[in-house]
Amino acid sequence: MSKKATAWYAIRRKTAMAAAVLGVVAAAEIYIYGDIGESWYEETVSAATFVKELNDIDATAITVRINSIGGSVPDGLAIYNALRRHKAEVTIEIDGMALSVASLIAMAGDKVNMANNAMLMIHGPWSYVSGNSVELRDMADQLDTWAAAMSNSYAARTGDQPAMLALLTDGKDHFYTAEQALAEKFVDAITDPMPVSASAARDLPLNRYRSLPAALQTASTLAAAAAPSQEPLMTTPNSAATQPPAAPAASAASAILAADNARRGQIRASFGKFSSREGVAALQAQCEDDHACTPEAAGLKLLDILGKDKTSVNGLNIVTLEDETDKARKGTTEALLARAGVVKAEGSNPFRGFTLSELARASLTRAGYRSEGQDKKTFIGAAFTHSSSDFGSILANVAEKSMLKGYEEAAETFQLWTRAGELPDFKPGKRVDLNAFPSLRKVAEGAEYKYATIGDRGETVLLATYGELFSINRQAIINDDLDAFTRIPKLMGRAAIRTIGDLVYAVLTGNPIMSDGVALFDAAHKNLLVGGAISTATVDAMGAAMAKQKNGPAVLNIAMQYLIVPRALRGTANVVRSSEFEVNAGKNSTTPNSVRDTFEVITDARLDEASATAWYGAASATTNDTIEVSYLDGNQAPVLEQKDGWNVDGTEFKVRIDAGVSPLDFRTLAKNPG
Template identity: 25%
Template sequence: MTDLTTLPDEGTRPAAEATPAWLKEGAGQGIRSLRARRQADPNYGGRLVEAARLYQRACHGDRRALIDFEEAMTTSDFGLLFADILDKQLLGAYQDWPSTWQMYTRRGTVRDFRPVKRFALDGAASTLDEVPERGEYPEAALIASEYEYRVTKRGRRLDWTWEMRVNDDLDAFRELPIILGRAAKMTEDKFVTGLYASASGPNSTFFSAGHGNVVTGNPALSVEALEVAMTVLASQRDSDGNPIFIDNLVLVVPPALEVVANNILNAVQIDAATGGGDGTGHNQLRVNNWLARRVSVVVNPWLPIVSATANGNTSWYLIAQTMAGRPAMEVGFLRGYEQPQVFVKAPDSLRVGGGMAAVEDGDFETDAIRHKVRHVLGGVLMDYKMAVASNGTGTP
């Protein structure tokens, strides 16, 4: 189980080093959106650390700490502290869950839910013309490509009961943020995969003969096929007919091709029949594996799920890394809400002796306790010249 106090916004710290400065760091938003007041309160950080340590001891089976924790939950101040603790756990689980789409997808932010436009300029990058004395400088045309997308809300609600909380001795509390954080990260992964992959393999609108970004013959992944893919990608030209320089590439494969991909890129040497050999083992070139310096492997477990109809285990993609300046795709997040948020339904009952009931007592009718997570994102495919794909079937 993940330790609560190893889930700060940046880096990790053991429980003994959980300082007010760390717990007051402000990525994401608290359940009750009171961050400004908390930041201004010099005592809030110390109380938050104290609450975190009490919660940690209760989760580890300290019965006295559990009793103190349940008694503390009847106070409104501790409820606010505990809300921030859950928020930190959610954010930590979200950040710790492995994800690699950022290696080949540009990350952006948008202001609201309305469609947002992205523009890419091409042209005017060809070699400069010679200008004679007193001659007029020639004018070049810029070609603008326009892309549009909008972000949408994603979320889930979890209902559980007061009896479950009592029986589990806080295990449900401890698991809830982790489950929701992982769900948010997996939502991103599946969404990005669905941009460039379809039910039957590579997205045929983006990867097409017209775009010139399909590996010739759709070969299965091999050294020779990777060579063809790199040649196809290098043959792309900008609107002026100039070459497009790409330093680093990402090879995206399903789990079924993980061994093949890593064997290719981690081989110490490659015996090449081309460039002087005859293909029968005579006069072959033996070269150091320079591909490992140009290509990184990303194993995407969502590929066989998204491409469930056909070719999910054979399709592979070669995509330029985002620093190339012409992204193949972009994923955008709503400004101020770039990370998932967790919410808890406020109690709707009063104690007979006075005061609001604790959230953990559940609602008035059924003792149900309700949490939800919200995540906002969207995206679009952009420059087809920065990616090439093969469905791996060997069929053109």
């Protein structure tokens, strides 16, 4: 008759305080002591229950203590895989024996420790079977399959799968001491001897194995002689094999208590000054008794009580005040900008009317540098190079404002009919066609929706860098040459935006090749019209051609928003746009002008250089893809960079803009060669 089932494992969740000592939020400890899974001698709890309880553990660290001589191979494999899958960091502690499939489970740890007096054994799976030759061969094949599966688990630690498979198929029991297991890479470290290791050989039924090391043979023989003859060799409920180790050692308990006393002391110190406040004493007691409450967390709770129903003494606004240095820098900058005509002069500015040399000396004085008795060349040089002088940064600030002023004031027209884009780097980018989805397909009742496809017709956009250098030297300061860092940067700002305009209009006149291998303006694209002067009829024909553009079978109905013409054709274009009657229909025509006020005229003299007769049409860039002007990280303004001069005796500046221009869709642009 079978005996009452005895659990071969125990799972204990550590307290929050014990977990904190380990440096983790939550921890658990598992004891695998005894036969694993379906026992050789008695009915036990199956591995399925073990795996379920393991999966229910919500911890960041799990310690598995092993003292087992083996058991069921399928159950051992299931336990190994469950431990490997768990999110926690698993540490294996081999306290006594890790024999047979117990050694396989030991391999599941992220870290494996082995007591100095423990023992590990690896051998091939084995079983009892009876039956005919076919059934015996089937069992042999099954054992080989298990051996192959187990070899992968051992090899995950040792890195040598063929060697592990050899250990599992040679029919021998391979025992390892802690030193030998460490040398073979089965374990990561050797720990102090465990008392349970010494008793394991005495209390566990080692006589089931045919080959034992000498030390284990002696212990097993003594245990067999002492055992009652009527009882089979097996694990008893009261043996050391079924009982988890004793409570933590005294030193570990002392460490936990010391840590808790320190925690309580820090909480008391934080709360002491406020003990008379309402609710503080109760909160202190609550925090001290909560072992999971750190001194920092307790302090935050204390602040919540102290700050309850209180408002800031400064009100709801924080005001940052300028110091004298900030005021001086601001005044100097505005005085220089006023002299350059960039901003309006303020009568209260104390630096108004200062020369550049005087401003340089004032900067040195604020920096604590004594310049009395020095000539201009010397103290102006010091104003550029002294570590605490702000003179160079003031000039850079003025130069940047002047540059941006020039950039903003430049008369450019490309922004009206192009769109601004953004690129994160200098790699080629792709733009998806806005007309990629001209219409939606009908979905019948109960039918599935279908995915739309985007072709590879999207055009490539690419950035480039454009820039120039200029410098401000000591001679310019001595000569009070304000143009050096106001007018020159302003002109460079204008040059920056003019560069972008050059690139845009070069697209119209250069007629680049699109991604389909055809030029932007080409009869194949149906956007290159028969040559003719600007008139009601030719403008209407261009608008009709743009409206009839297709994407597959779908007509896009694109509206022409702009007529882009060279300076030589501006007058004619404006007449066609504003005339009440049809232009070029006859001298005394009374036919209404069908294109009156249907477009805007954009004039640019760059077009005259290429052709004084060619003119172009463009759709609105708000709703259509025309030409994109891409900027690095979307920064449309030029950048001013400063560096202390080495090649010049002063400061060097670099004006830079990162941009790229690309046509996106030929259907939104049209050309008449005139």
